[in-house]
Amino acid sequence: MSLSERKTIDLEQGWDFMHKGITKLKNILEGLPEPQFSPEDYMMLYTTIYNMCTQKPPNDYSQPLYDKYKEAFEEYIVSTVYKELHGKMRDAIISLIDQEREGEQIDRALLKNVLDIFVEIGMGKMDQYENDFEADMLKDTSAYYSRKASNWILEDSCPDYMLKAEECLRREKDRVAHYLHSSSEPKLLEKVQNELLSVYASQLLEKEHSGCHALLRDDKCEDLSRMFRLFSKIPRGLDPVSSIFKQHVTTEGMALVKHAEDAASNKKADKKDIVGAQEQVFVRKVIELHDKYLAYVNSCFQNHTLFHKALKEAFEVFCNKGVAGNSSAELLATFCDNILKKGGSEKLSDEAIEETLEKVVKLLAYISDKDLFAEFYRKKLARRLLFDKSANDDHERSILTKLKQQCGGQFTSKMEGMVTDLTLAKENQTSFEEYLNNTPNTDPGIDLTVTVLTTGFWPSYKSFDLSLPAEMVKCVEVFKEFYSTKTKHRKLTWIYSLGTCNISGKFDPKTVELVVTTYQASALLLFNSSDRLSYSEIMTQLNLLDEDVIRLLHSLSCAKYKILNKEPNTKTITPTDYFEFNAKFTDKMRRIKIPLPPVDEKKKVIEDVDKDRRYAIDASIVRIMKSRKVLGYQQLVMECVEQLGRMFKPDVKAIKKRIEDLISRDYLERDKENPNMFKYLA
Incomplete structure (x- = not known):
């Protein structure tokens, strides 16, 4: 038959003939009863394939035949060859991995080539690799490290155990880099971390002489860093x-x-x-x-x-x-x-x-x-x-x-005001000195420095109407006149308890400059006109309270510097005591400071803070209720604590007390049906 007369073979007809040949070949390979291919069989298969591949388009079936033959070949490899061998391959690979874990040398390149078969068989999918190899490999990994961990936890200190764990994780990563598929890494490391760390976390961290407490106690920074690295890898570790x-x-x-x-x-x-x-x-x-x-x-x-x-x-x-x-x-x-x-x-x-x-x-x-x-x-x-x-x-x-x-x-506003105040006070003092220089008949005869402060910024101080000596009265009057030229709308309140004076004590041995408070100076200047004064006379002339008189007289007659002699000569001040100027007093220094006994201001500070807290709680409750209109007791307390927590931790009893007070002042009212509910009264 000439080439021009050749009959066109369609795809289905030709493939059906070829498939019979493939089936015959499979039977022979598997040892089934099947006669061998005759020369005629070979020739017929060859001619059919050749003709189908050389027919004129669109009947050229070379590519479709190649695809179908490839599918048949792959199906045979997977169903017969791979099915028979993959279990043995898997077990051999896992055995080699365990040998390497024990320190033996293995052929990593060979392992990589064999494992690639699992991936290639999947034809773009990882099913064969994951199901036929990885699952068993991960199970073996868990078992291997479970055995290791059970021994190490008994034998090793916490730092040594962690060193081993870190090295194991490093080596498993290395295995992935050299022959395992990259998708195995997170699963593999999770198994190792679980067996080495999660299972024994409590025992490891609480080891008596080497656990976390011991590492902190002994400042083992490197071990603590390793502990963090390891335990950060496990859930809630x-x-x-x-x-x-x-x-x-x-x-x-x-x-x-x-x-x-x-x-x-x-x-x-x-x-x-x-x-x-x-x-x-x-x-x-x-x-x-x-x-x-x-x-x-x-x-x-x-x-x-x-x-x-x-x-x-x-x-x-x-x-x-x-x-x-x-x-x-x-x-x-x-x-x-x-x-x-x-x-x-x-x-x-x-x-x-x-x-x-x-x-x-x-x-x-x-x-x-x-x-x-x-x-x-x-x-x-x-x-x-x-x-x-x-x-x-x-x-x-x-x-x-x-x-x-x-x-x-808000925390620093008053303190910042104090610092600013002092700067302004210095400028004010400069103006006062210029006023004295430029205004006739104003010189008080004493060097006078006055610090004018803003009441709201500074701590509260006791203010007494101290009966000043004549020399000091003139100073006060001169400054009042000056200040009235600056402003007509502010009232000056003199805090004599904070004042200091330098006075000259003319004693028989020598003259000594005394640095004292305004109270002390006022008391000492009384002795310029009287040689001897009783406690009650000093108190009356100064117009001070008992506690202040006792403090200042104690500092002048019973402390280190006895400027006054006291009768009787005891260490305590009583209302029946008498005082005289000690003309024989002397000291190696020409200038001495006579302090007043310190006052424990703690009680006053705590009282002031408690008062401020009451105001803060009131303001917080009103703010919350104004916004919410109606609120339950528990919720109100909770929101109040949250609002005030930045400055102090309010006591729940104190909040309850302030709620009752606000009810009495008609800011709030209780719900008539539910006494634990409060309403805001606008």
């Missing part, structure tokens, strides 16, 4: 680590509190300052503790929020404990005072002062009674400013900026 961290920091902080308490108790007999050196050491130690564990959070624990939270909660526990009857708020304010005042116990460079102030403000974040700190700080700031005790104005402004950033503008 960092929860127990952060919990132990919190316990450890709390324990160390409470130990500082106890040590400070014990030291303060031992020093009580010395009758030092109200807040003594031991309390100062306590604050310094707390700062050092915070520095240490904040560094741990930032480095070992990679700045993780869970550890910041743990650090905060730990410090909140012991930073709100008092020491020797002094609240943390007072201790912190006193610590700042010692840094900022001239001659304070904290001798630091400017840079160190700034750094320390920054740390103090960070500690303040943990103290619940921030309003109490503010009041103590304001009292001490007032003394520094009024008595020229502040070492550096820049540092004073710097800490106010830091406090403002931490606690808000």
